[in-house]
Amino acid sequence: MIRHLVLFKLNEGVRRDDERVVAGVKAFQELDGIVPEIEFWECAWNITDRPIAYDFAINSAVADADALKRYIEHPAHQAAAGQWREFATWVIADYPF
Template sequence: MIRHLVLFRLNEGVERDDPRVVKGVEAFRSLEGRIPEILSWECAWNVSDRPIAYDFVINSAFEDARALHRYVEHPEHRAGVALWREFATWVIADYEF
């Protein structure tokens, strides 16, 4: 199994209620059940206000690296990524468990 973690940081001056952000969150929240490779899916706003904290997180699981790759290349995932590129940066970590 592969755990796929993504931590997003909104760009300077971008707020959670920005219409672009709202649309981006909706795009990622809608992926569960739409992409068959996703075995588990959580995404939410970070509740920590610490200065080093990121703003939004995706925590997901996939059967193996091939399934993760199919997810990454899926058109709906790519469309969500394109939205987030407009207002955020992110880091990822993928690990076996």
């Protein structure tokens, strides 16, 4: 299994209630039912307020490197990530477990 972690930081001046952000969150929430490679999926807003904290997180898992590649290339994932490019930056970690 491969854990796929993504931490998002909203761009300066962008708020959680921005309609683009709301739509972006919805797009990620729906991936679990759309992308067959997903073995485990959770995403949520960070509840802590610290200067080094990121705002939103995805914690997911796929079976192997091939499944991760298919997940990343899936049109629904590409569309969801594309929405976030408008208002956030992110960091990713993929590791076996």
